[in-house]
Amino acid sequence: MTENRIPLDDLMVFHQLARSLNSSLDLDTILRTILDQMERIITADMWTLLMLDEKRNELYYAIASGNGEDALRDLRVQMGEGVAGWVAKHGETLMVPESEDNDPRLQRTIVAETRMVRSMIAMPLRGRKGVQGVIEILNPRASEMSDYTIAFLHILCDHAAIAIENAQDVARIQQLTITDDATGLYNVRHLYKMLEQELERGSRLRQPISLAFIDLDRFKLVNDAHGHLIGSELLMRVGGRLKQLSREKDMCFRYGGDEFVILMPETSTMDAFMQATKLHEELMNTRFHMSNGLDLSASASVGLATCPPENAAVHAIIGAADARMYEVKGNGRGKVRGA
Incomplete structure (x- = not known):
């Protein structure tokens, strides 16, 4: 009887992949490790790894081998669309061999727009919670597409999917530790770190x-008139509106109670005043449609501070902005006080 043994080179690939995946909880590192190790199993023109965007229910190209990553960075694949979309939807491996009549499934594959695709293997990264992503192998060498190679790749995909899920779980836990429960904004602990x-x-x-320190005017009246549940809902909606009105590079925090902070990197005193004034005006003109049918508005007093020229210390810049906010409170409320 002939004894079948796994080649030592393949065992080493498996060992190195497992070791690398278990030593990191950083998702980008894990994805790069997956491609780096799997490229050693089968020769192909290009490898891509697509991840599932759960909110939009579509795939995006997270990483690619060679020089194809930049061309694919902004592309999206709908569930069920092309090869990768079909694999993500059904959770099954799909092999499209090279043929003379150019398989129509390849024509519907987005990556085919960036290079000539003659054949493809697409495998799901399927973990405990379902499909997390898809690995595409473009134009693999036909001589290497054996049952053994495909089976080995499946094993590596299973381990990779578990590592991806573990990294995502850790990321979610870390996000919870820096997020305010009531508003969904960053919390004050994260403010001090980021500042x-x-x-x-x-x-x-x-x-x-x-830095803009924002305090809602007469917020206690909302709680007194409509109850704390409506007050909490208004805080949530105001927080969401502040984030919507802020620039992409700005960061929004709930400082505590009815107080918010917006951190504005690379922003001068004049630019901060212009941005805060525009944001304040838009906030004052917003009508918030509450769950009980009420339409409420929110007034706010805003104090600004900029470093430099002010003291480059965390508590100093927060204190300066807070003091200017209280100056507004003492002079009629509902305005922006610059540095």
Whole structure:
């Protein structure tokens, strides 16, 4: 009887992949490790790894081998669309061999728009919670597409899917630790961390950092008139509106109670005042449609601080913005006080 043994080279690939996946919980590192190790199993023109965007229920190209990553970065694949979309939807491997009549499934594959695709293997990354993504192998060498190779790739995909799920779980837990439950914004603990980092970065790059301290006017009247549930809902909606009105590079935090902070990196005193004034005006003009049918509005007092020229310390810049906010409170409310 002939004894079948797994080649030592394949065992080493499996060992290195498992070791690498278990030593990191960083998703980008895990994805790069998956491609780097799997490329050693089968020769192909290109490898891509697509991840599932659960909110939009579509796939995006997270990483690719060679020089194809930039061309695919902004492309999206709908569930059921082309080869990768079919694999993600059905959770099954799909092999499209090279043929003379150009298989129509390849023509519907987005990656085919960036290069000539003659054949493909697409495998699901299926973990405990379902399909997390898809690995595409473009134009694999036909001589290497044996049952053994495909089976080995399946094993590696299973381990990769578990590692991806573990990394995503850790990321979700970390997100919860920096998120305010009531508003969904960052919490005050994360504010101090990010402000310290931005002050250090601003000092190193000689870039100003501005901060807006926002306090809702007469918010207690909302709780007294409509109850704390409506008050909490208004805080949530105001927080969402502040985030919507902020620039992409800005960060929004709930400081506590009815107080919010917006951190504005690379923003001068004048630019901060213009941005805060525009945001304040839009906020004041917003009508919030509450779950009980009420339409409420929110007034706010805003204080600004910028570093430099002010003290480049976390508590100093927060204190300066807070003090200016209280100046607004003492002079009629509903305005923006700049540095």
